[in-house]
Amino acid sequence: MRKILGIVAAAALVAGTGIARADDLPPLKIGVIMTYSGPFATYGHQADLGIETYLKAHGDTIAGRKIEFVRKDDTGVAPDVSKRVTQELAVRDKVDIIFGGCWSPNAFASAPVVTEAKIPFFIIVAATDGIPAKSPYMVRMSQPVSVPVYTEGRWAAETKGWKTGYSAVADYVLGTAGAAAFLKGMEDGGGKVIGNVRIPVSNPDFTPFVQRIKEAHPQVAQLFLPAGALAVGFVKAYHDIGLLKDGINLVTGPLSETQPTETLGDFVDVIYTAGNWIEDNDSPANQEFLKAFRDAEGPDARPGFVAMNIWDALNITRQVVEAQNGKIDPDATMGLLRGHQFVSPRGPVAFDKDTGEIIQNVYLQQAVTENGKITMKLIQTLPMVHAQTIAQ
Amino acid sequence: MPPIVIGIVQVLFDGVAFGMLLFVMSVGLSITLGMMRFANLAHGSFAMLGGYTTTTLMRHAGWSFLATLPVSFVLIAAVSVVLERVLYRRMYQAKELDQVLLTVGIIYMSIAGAAYVWGPEPQAISLPDYLTVYRTVGWFSFSTYGALLLAVGTVLTLAIFFGLERTRFGAMIRAAVDDRRVALGVGIDVNRVFTITFAVGSGLAGLGGALGINALGLDPSFPIEYLVFFLIVVSIGGTAGSVKGALAAALLLGLSDTAGKYYIPQTGAFIIYVVMLLVMLWRPNGLFGRA
Amino acid sequence: MTAAEPARDSAPAPSAVADFRAQARWQWYEPLFWLGAIAWYFLLPTYLPLGTQILATALFALSLDLILGYGGIVSLGHTTFFGVGAYTAGLLARYGWQEPISCLVAAGLLAAFAGWICSFVIVRVQGIALLLVTLGINLVLYEAANKAYKITGGADGLQGIEFSPLLGMFHFDMLGRTAYLYTLIVVFLVFLVARRIVYSPFGLALRGMRENWKRMPALGAGLRRHGALIFVLSAAIAGIAGALLAESVQFVALDSLAVQRSVDVLTMLIVGGTGVLYGSFVGAVVYMVARDQLADLNPAYWYFWIGLMLVLVVLFTRNGVVGALADSAAWVQRKRGRGPAP
Incomplete structure (x- = not known):
């Protein structure tokens, strides 16, 4: 139903503008599984701020593909919900990449799904040691406890x-x-x-x-x-x-x-x-992030670590997608992530070649x-x- | 003084202060449940709203903490009257389950509403300095905030008992709680009595929510987090609207929670649940409930 | 044309027993409902994980309906037994027994046992005390499972559980096809049993108990036995529901014991309608589909609309959605002048 509406809307848009834009390429779909409701809804809110900041600073296309976010509420510590929405993102929304893992059990429950569906998965918050090793398609943006x-x-x-x-x-x-x-x-x-x-x-x-x-x-x-x-x-x-x-x-x-x-x-x-991060780090990457955050959210706004992890995940996504000329091949993507080092507002970050665990200051x-x-x-x-x- | 005595006094002080806070917050629920047999699970929403009133006034209007407390009381009382007139009134004759569903619905709406207006993060207030220090009297040191809880709790408890036992309106409330039909028969306007009681009870919840920010925290999920506590106070106290029972239950809960954490922290949240189970099995109608 | 009509027509003043028998017959909408569940499989292939969760949750709600709608026992902690079932299946799989159907049976039995122990307490209290006691048992068990993290995995959940393919042939696939059909079949079979119970003489006695419960402070020994028996049956069904969810998700965590789940299932049941068997299914479908769709529209504030839905259901229906459907059907019949006078 929503799909049909989407097609109608897209058709109307194309007809209206009369121009086929960069969207000859399909959109780059990113699933975001976060806690948007309940006592820990701040995580979801912070994730949205991170997304907003990135979009304002870098625009909404990566390698010519428009970024499209599909947000899902995991409702808190609820592995069954997390697993279901991961399945839905894979099967129904056919996303290219997932940012998720707000809680350790949720991340554990998502792991077999992304393994089977071959979808690169960034763990944004969960902190139990060893989670990213549970799937060859996972890397961690947060810090292991x-x-x-x-x-x-x-x-x-x-x-x-x-x-x-x-x-x-x-x-x-x-x-x-x-x-x-x-x-x-x-x-x-x-x-x-x-x-x-x-x-x-x-x-x-x-x-x-x-x-x-x-x-x-x-x-x-x-x-x-x-x-x-x-x-x-x-x-x-x-x-x-x-x-x-x-x-x-x-x-x-x-x-x-x-x-x-x-x-x-x-x-x-x-x-x-x-x-893993200090706000008053003078590095260009950190200053760029802070400025982008203030530009997006107001001069007094100060980001939290979830917003920064999302910002990082998006930046790294951009680099690996550009390296593949706009494509996202799951295995090639993981090859570009694991065992490689990136620049982040927190300093350098690298992902372990075998386990996907983060290595950082x-x-x-x-x-x-x-x-x-x-x-x-x-x-x-x-x-x-x-x-x-x-x-x- | 030997440390063990100091420890006991400490637990008594903190436990009673916490218990008083619980009593102020839940006494309204106890009375209205006894009078109208109406299970208002959304009582905690009023407490939460009281807390947000205080934080908003402090942050955006620069009020002092103590000055906001009466405003929270009055505002929440007013809001609750509107809700009572519009929604609750039609539900007094309804099945208990429908009352549960209605008030759970209101809880959900208030949670989302609070997240929308004030954001999902926990609220912080800067208490004035005189409320964040520890005073030492002889060998015993106590927090001024705990003392404030204790003082406000004692004054309100005395006022509630005086109001119920010694005033004409209190007599009307007691009559209505005892037997609604008889009260109606002797010409008491039970609906009006109830509306006022409901407003005062909700106002007290709002006041408690504001007063307790420092001890209980404040975020949109407050009404759910503390629902269990309200239910425990009401049911252990006795569901027939017993104020004495509610006070005893709140103190029991406050003391057992504090003592449990202090002396046997390994047991975590077990203590209060086990106390609740035991009391319920020992006296299913509550400590002061009528058989 | 309903199947119940001939009974009414032939017996102008039907005795309670005749009426009861008429109710026990399959109504026209019942096959329709189950055909709908099969149609879901073909029409909504990308909604199978949601469908599976709805079916398992509906079964859980049905177990609550047996004690609440038929026995008059209100529970605010029914997920105790759901969780026992889920952990039974999960732990069996964890320690090497991965055959799903036997896990289901074991889960039902263990949950029944837990229910039997609790029943000694349950039948002695009522009203708010009953709410608190059921809630208290739930909370204590949750804390115990949290503390025993070496066995249960605590808040991280049980790691590394995997069930073997169903009947040795059907792998639990990512699309959720196996899980959906498996859950549907199990739920249907258990439903048949529950239906049988409800329309048996025992079911009739239960309804009597529900009425008595309201009037009498304490139950006689006979009714207590009835209460205990239905509680055990209900616990077993809740356990099976929990195991079903564990098997389809292939994961068990503390949330299967969380009080929020008890509150959710109670809410769903009241939304659907109590004491009408299909109320649990309708409630689960309405509540979970609404939640899924609202959460997709706005992940942050969907609670508001769910809350509004609950308030509207209370204000405008007599016994949940099923009650509203029955009322409107009766209204249509009266309009046509064919139905019995009210």
Whole structure:
């Protein structure tokens, strides 16, 4: 039905203009599977901002083919929905490329479909280690959980000399992995983890958890919660209960899908974080991205990591499609992706030749207040970290 | 003081503060359920709207946090009256299931509406400094925000009890909850009593939503996230509109949640669910419910 | 011309039993409905994954209808049994037993067992307490599955499950053809059983129980037994539905135990209509097709339109969509002056 309407509309358009434009070539169809509804709808919103930014900056054609986005809502952590919409994108919409994997189970469920359908798939958010290895057609744009968390633990114990640590992680399997990586990092750096709490993902009140940390009195506490309301709530409690005054430092993953300072209010200056991107990187690629984002979304707008991952995925898509003169052969595309390096606002990124896992810089940052404005300040850069080297 | 005593006092303070917040938010639901047998699952939508009223006033009109609270109360009360007149009123005689469906529909609409107007991301407010500090009295340190929750909760609880027990209108409410038909028979305008009660109850939910932003967070999925909590308070308290029961249930929930997280964090969310199951099996009509 | 008419004509004041027997006969729309489900396969080949999910979900809704529409037991946690079924099939496949049909049977049995355990509690409470107890069991099981991530895979889901081809011949293909036909056949067979139960003397007793439940604070021992039995049957069907979904998706994760699914299925059932067998199917089709289409139109705000749909269904129908269809059919008959006086 929609197809027929589409054909009618297309016919009317051609008849109206009377000119066959660059669309002798079929459109380049990109499926976007994101969480657009429910508690984590910010991910979908950020993805849309990334798309909008790219289109404004680079136009809507790649190698003469018009880009067409087919957006699908995975409704949150719902592998059955994710698998179904992946099937639909493959069978009904016949997309050339998919950006998806908002959640690890969703990405896992999509993997066999893209393997069978031979559709290159960029994992945009999911963080469980080893996902892209599940399909020869996957690469990861996000960061595997072990990398930043291990780095934080090791840095805290080795560089900062904080020998006692405490883990506060979300009570699900990714949180467990986060706690394990932090423990390994601390131990490799000569420190130890003296306790841990698991925080239910449906948790309204963080005070008791923070109280426990206060009493255990470690030198550094690790926070690992899904970015968004939970992480923000925890940091609020951490601040309110005054753990900083007690000399307990906090290392975290990303706190917010947007910049942490926007939803955290005015007390982030106690926080250290390891991430794959810093906003005030002077590299041309980063400045281009920031400018494009401001042009598209307003002078005060600040992008989050999902928007940047989408921007990156689109840029890389452009390069591999142009390299094939507008075609997308799935196997050739994967050959151009895996084992190759690209330029990104975060610095160089490469994909492992065999597993599709991302290799990128890790930036240790501290939230600082400068002239009343809060920014993330770079402390240290670890170049091109690969999850596999950490696992060993 | 030995740490164990400090720990217990801490848990009592935080638990009671959290329980008070839950009570303020859900007492309206308890009374209206008792009076009209109307299962308004969308009660949390009112709380959410109250929260957004506060964040909007603070961010765009530069109001102070405390000044926004009464506005949230009044505004949500007004909105709820409109909804009651337009939609809910026709449903009082309807089947319970239809009430559930209607209010679930309203929850969904409010979630999408809030995401459309305020965006899907969690809202942050900068509380004034005097609400984000820890005070120490002797050996005991407490958050001023927790103290605010406790103070507002206590004042409102006293006001609600005084209003119900000592005023003429309170007597009318109690009569209507006890037996709607008899109340009608003695000339009480039950519809009007109900509308006012509903408005006050919803207003309190809005106030609770605003007051609780710092503890509960605020994003469009609020009405679903806290639905379980409202249901627990109402049902453990007793479904016959018992305010005492709702208070006891809210405190029990607040204390067991806080104590569970403090002493046995491994159990996660188990504690409150198990407490709820046990109470329901022990007293299916709630702690203060009538058989 | 309906099959029910002759019974009415021949017996001007039909006894309850005669009326009941008349209802038990196949109505004209029933074959039509199932033919429609077969037609979906040929007419909408790119919508087969959606169709499969609708069928499995409809079966789940049917299981809820057995206890809610016929037994008067409201559950806000019925996905407990759906999840038990899904994990049974998933874990069997994970640990080497990949034959789909036997997995389905095992899932039904284990879910029935879980239902039997829960039934001791369920028949002792009602009203809001019943809602809370069913919800509580659901929440506790969800947390348990989350904690036991070494077995269940936790929030990441069960990794690496694959079912062997159906009957050794039909591979679960990407287009979803095998999954659709397989699900359709299983759902039809289970539906026949449910239909048989509903129109048996036991089904009649159940309806009596539904009415009694409203009037009496506690049930007598006999009715309690009825309640427990239908609850176990319902749990088994929910388990089969869960296993069907697990097999067609070839993946199981925590969301099969999520409360949201319980709420969704209850919503669908009320939208379709309770206590009318096809209400669960109509509700699942209407709700899931609407959700799919609305989410495609606007992935971010489709909740609003679903909510609006629910509100309109409540305001303008008596018993969901099926109720509305029945009412309009009755209205048409009255207009023609052929139907029985109201």
